[in-house]
Amino acid sequence: MQARHCAAMPRRSRHKNSCGASGASCPRRREGPIAAIPSAFPLHVASSLLLLFFVLQCVQAWVVPVKYYKHECLNPGLTKISPSRRRGSGVSPLTTSRATAASWATTRDGYGAGHTEGEGADDTASGIKGIGGVNRRARSRPGAAMEEVRPPREARKPSWKPRGKSQAHASTGPSRSKPNLQRPSNPRQPYNADYHRPSGEWNRGKQITSFLRNAGDEGGHHGIMEVVTSHLSELNSVHCTMVLNRLSKTPPSERDTVLQSSGFGTLMERVEQVMEQFSNRDIAQAAISLARFRDPRRMGQWQGLIRALQDKAKMSLTEMTTKELAMIVNAFANLPEPPGPAYWDAFSQIFLEKASDFDKQGLSMVINGMSKILYRPPTEVLHAVEALTLDLMETCNTQELANILNGFGKLDHVPSSDYLARFELLSQPKLPQFQPQELSMTFNAMSRIGYRPSDSYLQAFEAACIQALPQFKTQESAMTINAFTKMADFVPSPAFFAEVERCVIQKAGQHRAQEVANTIHGLGRLGYDPSPRFVEAFAEHGMVLMDKMKTQELGNLINGLSKMTYRPAPAFFLRFMDVSQPKLRYFTTQELSNVVNGLMRLGCKPDEEYLRATVQMAARHLSEYKEQELACLFHAYGRMLFFPGTGFMEAYEMEFGRRVASGVNSQALAMTLNAFNRLNWKPSPRLLLEMEKSLECATCEGLIFGAELAQAVNGLANLNHTPGRSFLAAFKNVILEQKNYVDLSTIAVILWSLSALDPARMKGFYTEMVEVACRRLEGEQPDILPTSFSGERSSMYYTSFNEVVPTIGGESLEPPMVMCVRQLLQTCRYLTMLANPIDPALFQRFSSLLEKKWAEIQREKYEVHTSYFHRDVLAVVTKSLGLRCDIEVEDEAYTLDMVIYPTDGGLPVVVEADGPHHFFRNQPDEAMGFTVFKHRLLQGRSDRWRAVVSVSQAEWQRAKESDSQRGRTALLIEKLRGAGLDLEEVTEAVVDPPI
Numbered sequence: 002m003q004a005r006h007c008a009a010m011p012r013r014s015r016h017k018n019s020c021g022a023s024g025a026s027c028p029r030r031r032e033g034p035i036a037a038i039p040s041a042f043p044l045h046v047a048s049s050l051l052l053l054f055f056v057l058q059c060v061q062a063w064v065v066p067v068k069y070y071k072h073e074c075l076n077p078g079l080t081k082i083s084p085s086r087r088r089g090s091g092v093s094p095l096t097t098s099r100a101t102a103a104s105w106a107t108t109r110d111g112y113g114a115g116h117t118e119g120e121g122a123d124d125t126a127s128g129i130k131g132i133g134g135v136n137r138r139a140r141s142r143p144g145a146a147m148e149e150v151r152p153p154r155e156a157r158k159p160s161w162k163p164r165g166k167s168q169a170h171a172s173t174g175p176s177r178s179k180p181n182l183q184r185p186s187n188p189r190q191p192y193n194a195d196y197h198r199p200s201g202e203w204n205r206g207k208q209i210t211s212f213l214r215n216a217g218d219e220g221g222h223h224g225i226m227e228v229v230t231s232h233l234s235e236l237n238s239v240h241c242t243m244v245l246n247r248l249s250k251t252p253p254s255e256r257d258t259v260l261q262s263s264g265f266g267t268l269m270e271r272v273e274q275v276m277e278q279f280s281n282r283d284i285a286q287a288a289i290s291l292a293r294f295r296d297p298r299r300m301g302q303w304q305g306l307i308r309a310l311q312d313k314a315k316m317s318l319t320e321m322t323t324k325e326l327a328m329i330v331n332a333f334a335n336l337p338e339p340p341g342p343a344y345w346d347a348f349s350q351i352f353l354e355k356a357s358d359f360d361k362q363g364l365s366m367v368i369n370g371m372s373k374i375l376y377r378p379p380t381e382v383l384h385a386v387e388a389l390t391l392d393l394m395e396t397c398n399t400q401e402l403a404n405i406l407n408g409f410g411k412l413d414h415v416p417s418s419d420y421l422a423r424f425e426l427l428s429q430p431k432l433p434q435f436q437p438q439e440l441s442m443t444f445n446a447m448s449r450i451g452y453r454p455s456d457s458y459l460q461a462f463e464a465a466c467i468q469a470l471p472q473f474k475t476q477e478s479a480m481t482i483n484a485f486t487k488m489a490d491f492v493p494s495p496a497f498f499a500e501v502e503r504c505v506i507q508k509a510g511q512h513r514a515q516e517v518a519n520t521i522h523g524l525g526r527l528g529y530d531p532s533p534r535f536v537e538a539f540a541e542h543g544m545v546l547m548d549k550m551k552t553q554e555l556g557n558l559i560n561g562l563s564k565m566t567y568r569p570a571p572a573f574f575l576r577f578m579d580v581s582q583p584k585l586r587y588f589t590t591q592e593l594s595n596v597v598n599g600l601m602r603l604g605c606k607p608d609e610e611y612l613r614a615t616v617q618m619a620a621r622h623l624s625e626y627k628e629q630e631l632a633c634l635f636h637a638y639g640r641m642l643f644f645p646g647t648g649f650m651e652a653y654e655m656e657f658g659r660r661v662a663s664g665v666n667s668q669a670l671a672m673t674l675n676a677f678n679r680l681n682w683k684p685s686p687r688l689l690l691e692m693e694k695s696l697e698c699a700t701c702e703g704l705i706f707g708a709e710l711a712q713a714v715n716g717l718a719n720l721n722h723t724p725g726r727s728f729l730a731a732f733k734n735v736i737l738e739q740k741n742y743v744d745l746s747t748i749a750v751i752l753w754s755l756s757a758l759d760p761a762r763m764k765g766f767y768t769e770m771v772e773v774a775c776r777r778l779e780g781e782q783p784d785i786l787p788t789s790f791s792g793e794r795s796s797m798y799y800t801s802f803n804e805v806v807p808t809i810g811g812e813s814l815e816p817p818m819v820m821c822v823r824q825l826l827q828t829c830r831y832l833t834m835l836a837n838p839i840d841p842a843l844f845q846r847f848s849s850l851l852e853k854k855w856a857e858i859q860r861e862k863y864e865v866h867t868s869y870f871h872r873d874v875l876a877v878v879t880k881s882l883g884l885r886c887d888i889e890v891e892d893e894a895y896t897l898d899m900v901i902y903p904t905d906g907g908l909p910v911v912v913e914a915d916g917p918h919h920f921f922r923n924q925p926d927e928a929m930g931f932t933v934f935k936h937r938l939l940q941g942r943s944d945r946w947r948a949v950v951s952v953s954q955a956e957w958q959r960a961k962e963s964d965s966q967r968g969r970t971a972l973l974i975e976k977l978r979g980a981g982l983d984l985e986e987v988t989e990a991v992v993d994p995p996i
Contacts, residue, residue, distance in 0.1 A: 210239065213229075226268075233268075284317065288314070292331075293335075304337075314329050315344055318347060327367050349378045353381060361390065364405065365404035372409075394424065410447070425455065433465050437472045440466060441481045473504065475505075505520060505535075518543075520561075525562065530567075555592070560598070574605045590627065601637040623652055628669045635673060644680055647923070671705075681920065683923060701731050711754070714754045715754045719757070741773075744783050748770060752770055752828040753828055771847050834938075886912070913936070913952070
């Protein structure tokens with residue numbers, strides 16, 4: 002008999018225990034009355050009890066449906082009962098199959114149809130009491146759980162329905178059934194008033210809970226709000242948190258409709274009224290629900306409610322479970338005005354007491370939540386989270402892994418090397434499973450804590466990003482691109498950049514201000530040059546969002562664009578300067594340096610007022626600048642040929658001199674020397690000597706790139722500072738080692754600078770560098786840059802130093818290639834003045850290549866500007882002195898201002914009208930290095946020119962002030978007679994010649 006009974010039981014009852022027996026024969030079986038019969042129990046008594054048991058089961062199988070149908074007629078909408086629970090859960094409701102539930106579903110209006118238990122609700126919402134025992138007996142009858150009992154016709158059409166409910170909420174199909182919670186069996190769970198109410202009130206509360214569940218399943222948020230409106234005064238704390246939880250999960254497209262409805266406002270008022278009844282779980286659930294709405298427009302209206310939740314949570318912190326604590330910190334992190342440090346200090350202490358009870362999800366929520374509120378917990382908390390998550394890391398899913406590392410990154414906590422190595426080992430196989438947000442969070446965290454994973458990890462991460470890029474949001478793509486810039490010696494593949502450009506440009510109009518700036522800045526720093534269409538799309542969208550950009554974003558936008566080939570339209574720069582100028586006072590030192598340097602690199606010279614404003618801001622905080630920021634700002638002024646004023650120059654010279662004494666990198670030294678040169682400012686001999694020594698040390702240690710060193714030596718040559726032999730020897734070694742990596746423009750600067758310095762014993766160096774120059778002129782390209790000089794540093798210097806910028810006084814403006822070939826021609830002219838400096842065959846090859854290149858350049862026409870000072874000198878020569886002369890005469894290496902042809906038929910005289918840029922501003926009587934070198938080369942050609950006469954603007958102005966026309970004429974006569982011209986027949990004019 003026992004065997005037959007076991008065979009008739011449901012599958013879950015026929016379990017197999019560790020003893021090997023199954024069904025009723027199992028000695029450890031706990032279900033059914035037979036389990037309680039001792040082995041020595043009399044057989045006739047056992048048979049009687051078994052017969053009585055089957056009789057009761059049969060009676061109950063027919064009695065229970067009648068009671069159930071009667072209850073359904075009185076309580077429509079409660080036909081669906083959740084599946085039975087195991088013993089120990091408190092109650093075991095009636096079990097019905099899905100087909101039976103569908104056949105019993107009411108066809109009348111109301112929320113009873115299609116009932117589904119919601120998350121976090123109680124089973125007692127069904128309102129049915131005392132069914133558990135009957136249900137157990139019914140389930141014990143063989144085959145009872147699978148039967149479909151057709152209810153009577155009157156039970157299928159109940160005569161009562163909730164008032165005010167539309168037909169739209171009725172359900173004719175089967176309903177899903179989810180397990181619900183019953184009266185808490187855990188003694189630690191807080192007190193809930195619903196379990197201690199009178200029977201009628203308790204049943205009514207559970208009935209409303211059922212209405213809310215069914216309404217949400219069938220009618221969505223509309224159905225829920227109808228129930229809320231109809232039963233507002235009857236809603237208790239469980240109802241309020243349940244409604245908030247369901248409404249917070251409304252799709253974003255429908256969320257505004259929910260928040261703007263009148264019923265939602267009354268719901269929030271009801272929440273405030275019943276908040277005193279909130280259990281700890283209710284507090285956590287309500288806070289999480291409010292955080293999900295994420296509507297900053299209405300957060301201000303909920304400040305009172307949010308503060309009340311915070312106060313109630315603070316009083317209950319010690320009684321909360323670990324799950325509730327994790328929910329609280331995660332919720333308050335996403336709500337405005339989170340609690341103050343005192344609150345989180347108390348939370349940290351409680352966390353340390355219960356840390357070992359937190360699971361992996363709770364730990365990830367806690368650390369991620371604290372990072373969002375910018376609260377840095379005590380070091381003990383961070384170490385505890387690190388230790389616990391290290392043990393649980395193997396079981397963490399992708400979201401938990403990303404949240405934990407992201408929290409550490411935002412809190413500036415650098416985990417141990419063992420922790421990071423284990424994280425890398427466990428997360429790398431899961432990278433293809435990461436969601437887009439998890440990928441961006443993980444990589445951004447690594448960049449924040451300064452962790453550079455292995456190349457294999459970066460390649461796997463790049464592959465995962467390529468697959469997920471179409472699903473990336475704009476913020477996630479911007480974060481990922483920016484994080485790649487902080488991974489040293491790693492540049493993503495062309496496939497990554499191509500996919501980025503394809504996916505990102507489709508969403509260009511969806512980017513926020515920060516995302517536009519970060520995307521452009523990141524791509525620029527990675528050395529990627531996007532298409533003009535990409536740059537135009539972001540520049541156009543950036544113009545619209547520019548008013549919303551912060552100072553850092555403005556700096557990043559310009560800095561990123563400056564590293565790309567394509568330049569936006571002039572309207573972009575006008576808009577940028579209009580927006581940024583009022584904000585200049587708020588720029589940090591780095592941001593101001595990025596803006597000025599970026600505009601310079603983009604070929605945009607702001608107006609005088611804008612640049613003066615930047616000088617004022619820089620002068621106030623000069624001592625706060627980092628050496629690189631200071632050098633970049635000064636270098637930008639030099640490139641734009643904008644003189645920031647004597648006061649700024651003196652202050653900069655003093656500040657930079659102080660830093661050189663304590664050590665400055667070679668890049669800053671090269672940039673500063675080049676800026677002094679361009680701004681016509683001669684530093685003190687002591688500063689020049691200290692800079693030379695610093696450059697020599699960097700050169701000997703191999704810490705300087707050839708292009709940087711070339712720029713530095715060019716500055717020294719133009720500042721009339723001849724370095725010592727040890728420096729030149731170190732310079733020679735570095736340049737020869739890196740000669741294959743430099744382009745034609747850099748070679749021209751190197752050769753010209755050495756020629757201007759006129760060093761001795763450099764014959765071998767000239768031979769090798771001229772050989773490289775010949776290969777470049779023949780079309781050979783330089784080798785790829787070494788890894789140590791790749792990226793942003795080389796992009797700044799591995800270019801032509803002769804940018805086209807507006808010059809002071811309207812001097813001639815030449816294309817960079819023209820200036821480059823001119824420098825090589827001047828070097829060639831210098832070599833002819835030396836006694837056999839290089840091999841004659843090599844020199845002939847060099848000369849012929851330059852002549853060919855110069856002939857090609859001469860076909861291109863470019864505009865030549867003549868300054869006012871030049872025209873004034875020309876007028877005196879031709880009108881007052883009556884001499885014949887030509888202007889802007891080409892002499893291969895140089896363009897000569899004026900050439901006077903004597904009446905006696907002798908060699909012509911060169912007259913150079915040297916404007917202010919030929920002399921130092923702080924030493925106006927001393928000519929700069931390039932002017933001295935030009936005069937030396939011209940005077941060296943005695944077979945062509947009789948003499949070279951230089952007229953400075955300073956002495957011309959003094960002569961003009963003394964006696965206008967007579968003074969200037971007398972000055973010219975004196976200089977020309979000194980050059981050997983016979984001017985006895987020249988009569989001095991008494992009237993100023995027309996200009």
